[in-house]
Amino acid sequence: MPYKLSATLTGHTADVRAVASPTNDLVLSASRDSTAVSWVRNTDAPGFNQSVTLRAGSRYINAVTYLPPTPDEPLGYAVTGGQDTVINVFALSANSNEPAYSLIGHTDNVCALDSAPGGLVISGSWDRTAKVWKNFKLLYDLTGHQQSVWAVLAIDSQQFLTGSADNTIKLWSQQKNIRTYPGHTQAVRGLALYTDIGFASCSNDSEIKIWTMEGDLVHTLSGHTSFVYSISVLENGDIVSGGEDRTVRIWRDGECSQTIVHPAISVWSVSTMPNGDIVTGCSDGVVRIFSHDDSRQLPGEEQKAYDDQVASQALPAQQIGDVKKSDLPGLEALSSPGNKPGEVKMIRNGDNVEAHQWDSASSSWQKIGDVVDAVGSGRKQLYEGKEYDHVFDVDVQEGMPPLKLPYNATENPYVAAQRFLDAHELPMSYLDEVVRFIEKNTGGVSLGGGPQYSDPFTGGSRYQPAQAGAAGRGQDYMDPFTGASRYRAAPTASSVTPSTSPPRPAPATSSKVIPVRTPLAFRQANVSAMQAKLHQIDQSLRNEISTSSLAMYPQERTRIDESFAFLSALVSQLAHWNNPPPGTKPPTPRHLDAISALLERWPRESLFPVMDLGRLLLAFCQNFSQDTPLKHRFFAAMMNASSWKDPWETPLSRSRETNTLFFLRALVNTFQDTLYDDEAWVKSMLQDIVQQPYSNLTKAQRVACATIMFNLSCIGLKEPLGPELAAYLYNLILNGLQEEKSDPEAAYRALVAIGNILYAAKERGQKPSAEQLTTVKQCMSSLRSTFSDDRVKNVSSEIEDLLR
Known part of the structure; x- marks a missing residue:
């Protein structure tokens, strides 16, 4: 009897990345909507009901498994893992969002989970390790893979299999690797025990392989046309697989016996019930159950509705x-x-x-x-163990190998470009050029949407990109900070060819990094787009009766435009930001006060171009930082506009995340020369910053915080900081370093800051206490083991030398 649709479980609002079906009456699902759901079969009607919704984290939930009932927990446990790096264990009978246990140890996305009798859980992560947990405590670390561990399987309580983006499968006896299975040519994504033979594996190479435990390859099943993400084995020995080609395939005796097409781009996960039914989780956010038993199949009209839904899909x-x-x-x-x-x-x-x-x-x-025809909707590509719609080769320097630029069609090109520049330590002045490269080579098409785009922060101000080949017209692009306000970009070649080396904090003639005496500043922006966006928002406020009183007053408008004129003169005159060109009239305190007035009056979701303008002026008008009352007024308005002191519910809204980033970058830009005898205010700002837990901050926000500390340490090399501020700054940086587990750039900037402080103290004959020595050494040792970045290791060694 062929498999047909038995049930459709709707409730998730984003991709269902994992499903588990340990019994005929229970299905567990995990989703990118940050929830996991327990679905229970109805007792008095066909189908399943949503029994428990578990708020399993603040970010994507990518894996789920089940622990059977115990005397303490009659319904068993749902175990979830995801981008938060924490594995949460929920007692199903508690119906609570509070996990009964949290397993902490991974340092990156948890993407695979499995369980075995006796309360054993095995997890796989992007941190290149698998971990085995028993009774909710870490039992073994399985280390040896060179890339992310995408698949895990508990054979029994002593033996485990792991599959990785390094294309290999490893067999472990307790924590010892006893065999490695090469054979797949791309990342291994799924593993399942195969009765009386060994196990089956699936891969991004679109193949399924059946192995003996001794390492012999018995069969290779070919038929999928893209990545195969998940695999399961029915009790009769049939294999079920699902993947990026929208299909679930059922394999019998080495041949595909049935193909079930889904109305979604990806079938992320498949699971099988003891009664032979198949459960799938897809990119459309739906869990589906298919049955070979006609008594459990949906009526004919519902089957036809499903077939029609499949037939109506657009295939790239x-x-x-x-x-x-x-x-x-x-x-x-x-x-x-x-x-x-x-x-x-x-x-x-x-x-x-x-x-x-x-x-x-x-x-x-x-x-x-x-x-x-579409762009970005076909076969995904793998880079450093993670999936992307595109991985471009970018020529940076003649005679050197190209750099890899990964990009997903659904993300803001500026986010991808900034990630690329950060990863390869390239100057931010190339940001627009890299974005143009992405736009040109992807055609601006995103998955699941039409040819329109929206402002990356507000979701509004949609525009239609210019068509390729339009008479004399170039492509329209979005400003990296202000979004939908367009500027006209000059044509560019299809490769990015920066001609200068990325700047480093250390002098080029020195073999050592510390001391670094030159502060950093956030000066990059597209001024014309920023100005257009600010005026667009102002006009929107002016056009509504309820908000017309908030619009700019004539004098404010004049001062805002004069500020933009000053910045535009810098842009047109200088390739790199330096001093204003001769004859340029710099803004006065009244110009910054006009910005402060808008910060206090405009809706917070509309403030990002205003905050960006203030951030940029501070970088070029050091007189603003000298004027103590002006500076205090401005930063009080910036802090309030960023909602910094409001309750911090992650993930933040896009507008609040952006406003917060500009607030921190403005602080970076004000600490460029001296503290102007204003140490009490500086300390109060630092105290306000640490009100928010470091773990809540995004990568860009953490880098900005680290740069604040770094700039203050540079100032401390020129002028002694007061003992109270110096001690507070020192402890603040150390605490941040102890909490930083994922971003080498934030760690590096904070490390140099500690190095500068210790260097200045040594020059002045000041010695750290024994307790400080111990703390710093422990911190340096931990950082070297956490980060493989050579810069982090080298600076850590320099800091230890300063302690001798």
């Missing part, structure tokens, strides 16, 4: 293969039977191209979608 040409419409046959081609289950045939139907798949169960061709 890259997912099916190259398409030349004139060479395709017409509808008459569907009169010939297919050669094997799952075979796909494309035909012309008028002006449309349709994809049909051979269904051996009904001996007919089933339409699975309309073929369209």
Whole structure:
């Protein structure tokens, strides 16, 4: 009997990344909406009900497994893992968002979980390790993979299998690696025990392999046309697999016996019930159950509705293969039977191209979608163990190998560009050029949406990109900070070729880094786009009766425009920000007061271009930092506008996250020269900053905080900081270093700051206490083991030398 739809479980609002079905009456699902759900079979009607929703973290939940009942917990436990790096264990009978246990130890995304009798859990992570937990405590660390561990399987309480993005599978006896299975050519994504033979594996190479435990490859099953993400084995020995080609495939005796197409881009996870039913979790946020038992299958009209939903999908040409419409046959081609289950045939139907798949169960061709052109919707690519829609080769310097630029079609190009520049220590002055490279090579098409784009922070101000080849017109782009306000970019080649080396804090002629005497500043921006966005928001406020009183007054508008004129003169005159060109009239305190007035009056979600303007002026007008009352007024307005002291509920809204970042960057820019005898205010600002836990901050916010500390340490090399401020700053940096586990750039800047402070103290004959010596040495040792970055290791060694 072929498998047909049995139940559709809706409730998640984002991709369902993992499912588990330990019994015929229980399904667990985990989603990118930051929840896990327990679904229980109805006792008096067909289908399942949402029993418990677990708020399993603040970020994506990517893995779930089940621990059976115990005397203390009659319903068993749901175990979840995700981007928060914590594994949470929930007692299902408690119906509570508070985990009964939290397993802490991974330092990156937890992407795989499995369990074994006796309360044993095994986890896999992007931190390249697997961990085995027993009775909710760490039992073994399994270290040896060179890339992310994407798949884990508990064979019993002593033996484990792990699959990795390094393309290998490893067998472990307790914590000892006793065998490695090479054979897959791309990341291993799923593992399942295979009765009487050994185990099965699936991979991004689109193949399924069956192995003996001794390492012999018994079968290779080919049929999927893209990544195979998940695999499970039915009690009768049939294999079930799901992947990026939208299908679940059922394999019997080495052949695909049935293909089930889903109305989604990805089938992320498959699981099997003891009764033989199949559970799937997909990118459309839906959990589906398919049954071979007709008593559990949905009625005919509901089956047809599902088939129609599948047939209405738009398939990108890259997912099916190259398409030349004139060479395709017409509808008459569907009169010939297919050669094997799952075979796909494309035909012309008028002006449309349709994809049909051979269904051996009904001996007919089933339409699975309309073929369209798209970018970024085809086979994903792997980079450093993680998946991206695109991985570009970027030529940075002639004669040197290209750098890899990973990019997902759903993300802001500026986020990807900044990540690329940070990773390769390239100057931020190349930001716009890298974005143009991304835009040109992706065509600006995003998954799941049309050709429109929205402001990355507010979601509004949508615009239509210019079409390629439009007469004399270039492509429109978004400013990295202000979003949808457009500027016209000059044409560029399809590669990025910076001609200068990235600046480093250390002098080029020195073999050592410490001391670093030159503070850093956040000076990059697109001034014209910032100005256009600010005026656009002002006009929107002016046009509504309820908000018209908030709009800029004439004098404010004049001062705002004069500020932009000053910054525009810098942009047009200088390739690198320096002093204003001769004849440029710098802004006065009244200009900064006009910005403060808008910060106090405008809605917070509309403030980002105003905050950005203030941040930028501080970088070039040091007189603002000298004027103590002016500075105090401005930063009080900035802190209030950023909602810094409000309750911090992660993830923050995009507008608040951005406003917070500009507030921190403004502080960086004000600490450039001296403290102007204002140490009490500096300390009060630092005390306000540490009100928010370091772990709540994003990477960019942590880098900004570290840069504040670094700049203060540079000032401390020129002028002695007061003992109270120096001690507070020292302890603040150390605390941050102890909490920083993931970002080498934030760690590096904070390390140099500690180095500067110790260097200045040594020059002045001051010695750290024995307790300080111990704390710093422990911190340096921990950082070297946490980060592989050579800069972190080298500066840690320099700091230890300063302590001698």
